Every structure is written in C-alpha cells, then in structure tokens.
Amino acid sequence: MPRNANICSPDNMKPYIKCLQCYSTTELKAALVVALAELSGATYQELYDCGACWNCVSDSERLQAFVAFVWYAAFGEFPDAATINEDIRCLRCYSESQLDSAIVCGWCEYAQTNPQ
Numbered sequence: 001m002p003r004n005a006n007i008c009s010p011d012n013m014k015p016y017i018k019c020l021q022c023y024s025t026t027e028l029k030a031a032l033v034v035a036l037a038e039l040s041g042a043t044y045q046e047l048y049d050c051g052a053c054w055n056c057v058s059d060s061e062r063l064q065a066f067v068a069f070v071w072y073a074a075f076g077e078f079p080d081a082a083t084i085n086e087d088i089r090c091l092r093c094y095s096e097s098q099l100d101s102a103i104v105c106g107w108c109e110y111a112q113t114n115p116q
Contacts, residue, residue, distance in 0.1 A: 008108035 010017075020028065037044050054062055071079040091099065 007112065008105050013108075 020031075023031070033044060033047055036042075037047055040047075042050075054065070057065075068078050071077075071084075094102070
C-alpha cells in the first residue's frame with residue numbers, strides 16, 4: 001500500500017473533489033492545462049499552440065502519446081513494446097476502472113513526493 005494512501009483516499013479527497021463537481025469535462029480538462037502550464041513553465045497559449053497538431057489524431061493516439069511522455073518522464077527513455085509487455089503483464093487482468101483508480105492514486109503519490 002502506498003505510504004500516503006490515507007491522504008489519497010476518496011474520503012480524504014472529498015473536500016477537494018466537491019468543489020470540482022459542478023465543472024464539465026471540458027472545464028476539468030482546462031484546469032489540467034492550467035496545472036500543466038504551471039508545472040512545465042509554459043503559458044496556456046504555448047500549450048494550446050503545441051496541442052494544435054494533436055487535434056487531427058484519434059483519442060487513442062493522444063492516449064498513446066500521453067503514455068509515452070509520462071513513461072519518458074518516469075524512466076528517461078521512451079517505451080518499447082518489449083519493456084511495456086514485461087511491465088504490464090501483471091496488470092492485464094485489471095478493469096479499466098481499476099486502472100483509472102490506480103492512476104489517480106499514482107498522481108496523488110507523485111504530487112506529495114514532488115511538491116512545487
């Protein structure tokens with residue numbers, strides 16, 4: 001269990017999630033752009049301009065790119081199929097919801113260990 005699992009639990013996050021409940025998916029994604037601009041040192045316009053080239057690819061291709069970028073940030077190299085297959089073999093039986101939940105917990109852990 002992650003060392004800060006109690007902080008990352010849904011019950012403990014309710015006060016922070018509650019204020020986000022009235023936002024649409026588009027507005028929540030805009031909030032992510034704000035946070036990513038802060039983390040990267042880019043402006044919103046720079047991210048918007050950079051993102052323009054991703055508008056003509058599929059959702060699946062954007063997810064693949066996001067995975068590659070996060071993988072690169074974590075391991076210092078882009079993933080290859082052999083490495084990914086080895087690393088995810090134990091996770092293949094998880095549902096999409098379980099994986100989404102693990103991603104939320106992973107970001108929570110990361111945010112706590114890498115504060116601004």
